[in-house]
Amino acid sequence: MRNPLQREIKQTTAFRSLEAEVFVNVLRTSAALVSGLADLLRPYDLTQPQYNVLRILRGAGAEGLLRGEVGERMVARDPDVTRLLDRMEARGQVSRERGVDDRRMVHVRISAEGMRLVNTLDEPVQAMHARQLGHLTEAELTTLNTLLVKARAPATAE
Numbered sequence: 001m002r003n004p005l006q007r008e009i010k011q012t013t014a015f016r017s018l019e020a021e022v023f024v025n026v027l028r029t030s031a032a033l034v035s036g037l038a039d040l041l042r043p044y045d046l047t048q049p050q051y052n053v054l055r056i057l058r059g060a061g062a063e064g065l066l067r068g069e070v071g072e073r074m075v076a077r078d079p080d081v082t083r084l085l086d087r088m089e090a091r092g093q094v095s096r097e098r099g100v101d102d103r104r105m106v107h108v109r110i111s112a113e114g115m116r117l118v119n120t121l122d123e124p125v126q127a128m129h130a131r132q133l134g135h136l137t138e139a140e141l142t143t144l145n146t147l148l149v150k151a152r153a154p155a156t157a158e
Helices: 004-008 018-044 048-060 067-073 081-090 112-133 138-152
Strands: 094-098 106-110
Touching (some): 004 018, 018 048, 018 138, 048 081, 048 094, 048 106, 048 112, 067 081, 067 106
């Protein structure tokens, strides 16, 4: 008998392992959640990585962050943070300033326009989270959160 995931992806054979099934399930769930965010951001002409940068820089405050720190804090690593920031700077969402002593050090700050945009999105994003995950209880959300963190941690040899 096929399980719900197998029916969803129209898979007729069993997964090779429970780990393989969970892996596919996490990917499917991630794709569904991210798709909802992409749909929400589309009218604002904003991508998920750009939104992530705006949230990171808002949290960093007036001092901003170094370019590398922005990349390290992103939810999904972007191999070319520089180009991402180029596009955002051209749209007036962020500003960059090269270091005086070391020109490789680039400080990035959220602009007034970037702050306006990310603040505008707070309520719609929260409503989307409620639509996507609001059917889970607080205990279920806490357990899911704990398990996802544990899944990302490297296995330790004993």
